[in-house]
Amino acid sequence: MSALLEVSGVSKSFDGFKAIDNLSFSIGEVELRAVIGPNGAGKTTFMDLVTGKTRPDSGTIRYGSLSRSLTGMSEARIAQAGIGRKFQKPTVFEDQTVVENLVMALKSPRNPFSVLIRRPPQRDRAATLAEQIGLDDALDRRAGELSHGQKQWLEIGMLLAQEPRVLLVDEPAAGMTTAEREKTTQMLVDAARTRAVVVIEHDMDFVRRLNCRVTVLHEGCVLAEGPLDHVCADPRVIDVYLGRDDDA
Numbered sequence: 001m002s003a004l005l006e007v008s009g010v011s012k013s014f015d016g017f018k019a020i021d022n023l024s025f026s027i028g029e030v031e032l033r034a035v036i037g038p039n040g041a042g043k044t045t046f047m048d049l050v051t052g053k054t055r056p057d058s059g060t061i062r063y064g065s066l067s068r069s070l071t072g073m074s075e076a077r078i079a080q081a082g083i084g085r086k087f088q089k090p091t092v093f094e095d096q097t098v099v100e101n102l103v104m105a106l107k108s109p110r111n112p113f114s115v116l117i118r119r120p121p122q123r124d125r126a127a128t129l130a131e132q133i134g135l136d137d138a139l140d141r142r143a144g145e146l147s148h149g150q151k152q153w154l155e156i157g158m159l160l161a162q163e164p165r166v167l168l169v170d171e172p173a174a175g176m177t178t179a180e181r182e183k184t185t186q187m188l189v190d191a192a193r194t195r196a197v198v199v200i201e202h203d204m205d206f207v208r209r210l211n212c213r214v215t216v217l218h219e220g221c222v223l224a225e226g227p228l229d230h231v232c233a234d235p236r237v238i239d240v241y242l243g244r245d246d247d248a
């Protein structure tokens with residue numbers, strides 16, 4: 001499997017504290033990966049480094065066919081290059097409808113007025129995305145009226161509209177009902193059929209349903225990696241993560 005994203009020997013300290021410590025991590029072109037680990041393990045900082053929000057002190061992050069490292073690029077340029085990120089809190093345009101949100105997010109052309117003049121290809125593409133995220137019966141509803149779970153799906157749809165090659169998703173299941181979690185699992189599994197999807201999650205039932213390779217981070221580096229049952233049986237993982245009631 002060829003790597004789409006390759007993090008090599010990356011370190012990042014905050015005020016002398018090593019949040020990421022010589023981290024090496026790679027993900028394939030088409031892959032679903034869960035990243036788990038105790039609080040403070042460096043999961044969010046890892047995503048901040050990949051998206052350019054935070055600059056590494058050392059190491060390289062290579063992506064796709066780009067010959068240069070992502071580490072010198074701006075956040076906007078990294079996003080344009082095909083790395084999308086979903087934060088924990090949904091950020092949708094509450095006053096716009098579902099279809100308007102999706103049309104605005106479409107890769108090109110980025111023109112909100114196309115919704116008003118109902119340019120068919122864009123509306124059609126938005127409707128297809130709405131179907132993918134289970135909101136096809138809510139196309140003309142204001143995003144502000146949606147439930148928390150539906151807003152999360154809308155944001156996933158808006159990210160998919162950008163046609164990312166890598167999608168980074170931070171704790172998608174937080175605050176969702178069981179039914180919403182199951183739907184979200186399916187959405188991420190489907191999204192990973194054509195791209196790389198990396199999911200940070202604490203909910204182990206959710207991770208189990210993703211049925212994918214798991215990377216366990218601890219103190220800023222990879223503690224274990226492999227199928228969920230394999231990493232869950234690792235005494236080091238039990239010791240630092242699963243065995244601790246406050247983290248599991």
Ligand SMILES: Nc1ncnc2c1ncn2[C@@H]1O[C@H](COP(=O)(O)OP(=O)(O)OP(=O)(O)O)[C@@H](O)[C@H]1O
Pocket residue numbers: 014015019037038039040041042043044045046
């Ligand atoms: N901007 C920052 N300034 C100072 N310290 C930071 C900063 N960002 C992260 N850290 C520290 O780096 C460490 C790793 O934090 P990070 O948020 O990446 O962990 P995490 O694995 O995502 O944790 P959680 O599961 O609680 O979200 C923590 O000790 C955190 O306090």
